[in-house]
Amino acid sequence: MIKQSELPLSRVCSNETITRATYYRLEDQNISCSDTSLEPLIQEIALEFPFYGYRRITKELHNRGEPVNHKKVLKIMHAENLLCRQKRQFKPITTQSNHGMAIYPNLVKDLVITRPNQVWVADITYIHLPREFVYLAVILDLFSRKCIGWELSRNIDAELTLDALNMAIAARKHIGLSDLIHHSDRGVQYAAKLSVDRLNELGIRISMSGKGNAYDNAFAESFMKTLKVEEVYLNEYETFQDALTNIQRFIEEVYNEKRLHSSIGYQSPNKFEKEVLNITLT
Numbered sequence: 001m002i003k004q005s006e007l008p009l010s011r012v013c014s015n016e017t018i019t020r021a022t023y024y025r026l027e028d029q030n031i032s033c034s035d036t037s038l039e040p041l042i043q044e045i046a047l048e049f050p051f052y053g054y055r056r057i058t059k060e061l062h063n064r065g066e067p068v069n070h071k072k073v074l075k076i077m078h079a080e081n082l083l084c085r086q087k088r089q090f091k092p093i094t095t096q097s098n099h100g101m102a103i104y105p106n107l108v109k110d111l112v113i114t115r116p117n118q119v120w121v122a123d124i125t126y127i128h129l130p131r132e133f134v135y136l137a138v139i140l141d142l143f144s145r146k147c148i149g150w151e152l153s154r155n156i157d158a159e160l161t162l163d164a165l166n167m168a169i170a171a172r173k174h175i176g177l178s179d180l181i182h183h184s185d186r187g188v189q190y191a192a193k194l195s196v197d198r199l200n201e202l203g204i205r206i207s208m209s210g211k212g213n214a215y216d217n218a219f220a221e222s223f224m225k226t227l228k229v230e231e232v233y234l235n236e237y238e239t240f241q242d243a244l245t246n247i248q249r250f251i252e253e254v255y256n257e258k259r260l261h262s263s264i265g266y267q268s269p270n271k272f273e274k275e276v277l278n279i280t281l282t
Contacts, residue, residue, distance in 0.1 A: 256270050
């Protein structure tokens, strides 16, 4: 014969004659260990798992054979000052738009994209290493979604975005840069003289997102999310070089070469561009 204590709680309470709250209250009256004997167990778990809250500690106590109510655990943790108050993780600011440099109008809003090298979109994100933050600047061709330029650096400055821009220029100048638009947010790196002069030198028109409008640069931000979810968050980079090697592999061998995009007919950017350019250039 099965004892009530051996039944799942859902079975014990299923006849609606006893609520879960009543069940736990009755259990607390009959538990084998007192608050005094629970305290060292809770302290031991809290020491081993310093970011556990009272609910996880309650589950761990259950795993150790202690049928204790989570309210009792909360009471003890409060009395013993064991409640964890996590600090909010520091997140670097990658867009600093409060500057005195020129802001350019948005040239891509409602623009119909019909060819490669019509619009490049640029963005910056951060990557958290064990002892530092590093910064990634990218440039995408909006037509094919291909990442055509990128740079990883410890410094978030105009040199970072300029290096990504120069990579894109070297990779795409054979297609032609006429009537090309470079679109970014209003960050100081993109408004800096170094970046503006380089774009003007090549006749590339400058476009910037509207103030406070996160959707203006949605495609670049979507790429950053993909990069982090499918690469960065799956790895634990120990060094700058480790991050550099893995991000390069992801961009060049996975994202551009293999990853399918619904917006371009479930093809990879490289395959899509190859087909389009072969048609265009022949």
